[in-house]
Amino acid sequence: MSYDLILQAVEKHINLREEEQKLFASLLKPKEIRRKQFHLTEGDVCPWSTFVVQGCLRAFTTDKNGFEHVLSFAPSGWWIADMYSLISQQPGHLNIEALEDSDVLLLSKKDQEKLYLEIPAFERFFRILAENSLVANQQRIMDNLSLTAEERYRKFCTVYPTLIHALPQKQIAAYIGVTPEFFSRMRSNFLKNN
Amino acid sequence: MSYDLILQAVEKHINLREEEQKLFASLLKPKEIRRKQFHLTEGDVCPWSTFVVQGCLRAFTTDKNGFEHVLSFAPSGWWIADMYSLISQQPGHLNIEALEDSDVLLLSKKDQEKLYLEIPAFERFFRILAENSLVANQQRIMDNLSLTAEERYRKFCTVYPTLIHALPQKQIAAYIGVTPEFFSRMRSNFLKNN
């Protein structure tokens, strides 16, 4: 598996010397995940951060009525984890599953901490990553509070134009917070009214 | 103004030598904010991170219908900022206002970056802060997707027991995402059914 994508993602925010790149790459463990295969199950302690090289994963929960709710999608170039569980090392509530056959790179919590000590710039990298993710999540909270379902859908279309065509509708519905039935109706109105 | 609280908050995650404490404290600018006074207005570029020593602030937006939605409360010991604007240095969409007469400490973006260079441990501190905040925000998103208004209220009561009594009901309503009228009804049912 190629490390180009992840090195490129990292070096967007920090500079690494060649030996640092080598060290970093040596800590990454490649893994293939088949479509519909679970990468993490609720109740597990999340042991790593996952970088998606190819394919697409999703993080979701199942509520007490059996309905699924999507916290995040991770197409290629994105990181995904159960942050709560990863940080606290307590059993988490998230499931992480592949939506397509995917190639990922795993960075264990232990190795991530090693990285902070050996290459302090990674402290900065993951700070920036967390901050950007925080901003996106805050925006989503405000959208959920202030926008109608249709407005959230329109926004999703503009923010994640590539995902729209790649994902099953029910996954998008479970992300913006409506039932698949209502999503279908909404979408057909949307197409009519252009 | 006392720096005990903020030093304590920082040293919960990183260790500082005395001269580092001094340097850090020297970068902080005390400010008093009166109740109902705005600390940041939408359209502003957010120039600092704010640590609340005493009192309570809130970050909120006003939607196109004139309704307010609360992103976060910051009682004493908490940080607050328009993270989007602070990071990007673009005009933000948040208002930050004092709910009570408050004492805060300001750390300008410039000084924060200076801190990263002079005391690298602060890179770690703000990484941890961002990660914890991210976890809380992710949890809130999942709650908004999967819980009813009453369940969100119950959860708010257990997670922020002190805020319940300190805040006007309409502020809590604007946080959990219901109208003040519905919040009132919900609360009276809640009291009846224990």
Added chain:
DNA sequence: CGCGACGTTGATTTGCCTCAACGATTGTGG
């Protein structure tokens, strides 16, 4: 082929909102 997952559409229900009126409390200027 046949089964299960997905998307669509219809009929009905409901959680929460809207609008409006009214008391209680706070705060503010004369």
Added chain:
DNA sequence: CCACAATCGTTGAGGCAAATCAACGTCGCG
């Protein structure tokens, strides 16, 4: 120190966005 306005919380009646339940067509896949 009082009068008055403003803000807040409460309650009622009616409305709407989205959920629920159910039926049905389509497609991909074992």
